[in-house]
Amino acid sequence: MKSGFDDNYSELAHSVAYRDLTTTRARILVTGSDAFSWLHALVSNDLRPLKLHPKASILAFCLDPTAHVLADLRICLLNDEDVMGFNGILVDTDVENLGTVMQYLDRYLITEDVQLNDVTLQTGCIAIQGPCSQMYSLVGNWWDLDLTGFGGGILLFGSVQRKEDWLRENNRLVEVSDITWQTARVECGLPQWTEDFGPQTLAAEIDPRREHYSVSKGCYPGQEILARIDSRGHTNRQLHLVAAAPGSNLHQGMNVLAQGEQTTLLGTLGSCSAKSPECGNASIALCVLRSNPIATGSRLVTSSGVDLEVIDIPRQRILFK
Numbered sequence: 001m002k003s004g005f006d007d008n009y010s011e012l013a014h015s016v017a018y019r020d021l022t023t024t025r026a027r028i029l030v031t032g033s034d035a036f037s038w039l040h041a042l043v044s045n046d047l048r049p050l051k052l053h054p055k056a057s058i059l060a061f062c063l064d065p066t067a068h069v070l071a072d073l074r075i076c077l078l079n080d081e082d083v084m085g086f087n088g089i090l091v092d093t094d095v096e097n098l099g100t101v102m103q104y105l106d107r108y109l110i111t112e113d114v115q116l117n118d119v120t121l122q123t124g125c126i127a128i129q130g131p132c133s134q135m136y137s138l139v140g141n142w143w144d145l146d147l148t149g150f151g152g153g154i155l156l157f158g159s160v161q162r163k164e165d166w167l168r169e170n171n172r173l174v175e176v177s178d179i180t181w182q183t184a185r186v187e188c189g190l191p192q193w194t195e196d197f198g199p200q201t202l203a204a205e206i207d208p209r210r211e212h213y214s215v216s217k218g219c220y221p222g223q224e225i226l227a228r229i230d231s232r233g234h235t236n237r238q239l240h241l242v243a244a245a246p247g248s249n250l251h252q253g254m255n256v257l258a259q260g261e262q263t264t265l266l267g268t269l270g271s272c273s274a275k276s277p278e279c280g281n282a283s284i285a286l287c288v289l290r291s292n293p294i295a296t297g298s299r300l301v302t303s304s305g306v307d308l309e310v311i312d313i314p315r316q317r318i319l320f321k
Contacts, residue, residue: 063222085158124163149188149315196270
């Protein structure tokens with residue numbers, strides 16, 4: 001018999017479902033004649049693909065000069081005031097990091113023609129995810145952004161009321177539950193601020209696939225450190241996905257040790273899921289581990305004695321670079 005989780009996950013994995021991000025993410029509007037070039041020089045990823053794909057979204061970081069992550073970002077262009085009531089660049093971040101990002105951007109604002117506006121309370125945002133999500137991509141307020149590995153995008157709204165009206169008009173669309181969203185996010189290797197990384201984490205440790213940063217686009221805060229890491233070929237720690245037997249009790253903060261070397265702490269578990277359909281219903285978790293000699297197939301153990309195996313990310317997200 002299917003559980004509520006099974007049905008909800010199936011809807012996301014095989015059809016389409018939505019997740020309301022209005023209150024969990026914050027949104028900053030960047031405007032002015034220098035906005036694009038100025039922001040491009042401050043964030044960790046190359047924003048130029050947005051000029052070729054105006055309905056794309058790009059992942060990035062705010063970094064300090066030593067390449068430690070201050071905040072994660074999702075960035076898109078707003079080219080039509082009729083769509084959202086705004087025209088400029090929208091910077092989306094975890095709601096906890098709104099103040100950090102505003103302060104970071106303002107620090108580098110000197111003589112440029114750039115304005116920063118917190119539009120979080122004025123706007124709405126819904127993630128539409130799943131293999132059938134493209135049926136919603138023809139509406140004007142759609143931007144491509146795969147957050148689950150099943151494909152999808154986000155719908156941006158110029159007011160919270162417009163978002164609520166849209167949800168009422170599309171009331172047959174299934175909402176992704178907290179458990180399903182967490183499971184899909186962990187399966188596709190998308191780390192979460194505070195759960196998986198924070199200001200003590202290097203960008204290269206949490207983003208081994210370089211989805212959030214570029215080492216070739218030119219200078220930005222932290223770029224020199226990342227270029228050195230790239231030339232060296234590896235970091236001392238790296239994000240991995242680990243799996244345990246179905247039904248195993250995994251939770252955030254649990255210590256991870258080398259099997260047979262229980263005094264060797266390799267890291268701690270981050271985001272966890274009790275049941276991963278993509279991984280044979282195993283319990284899974286993201287964790288940043290000391291990378292040498294950790295590799296796919298490595299056998300580990302938690303401090304409570306749960307056996308773990310490092311596995312490959314089973315599902316890749318489609319992102320613009």
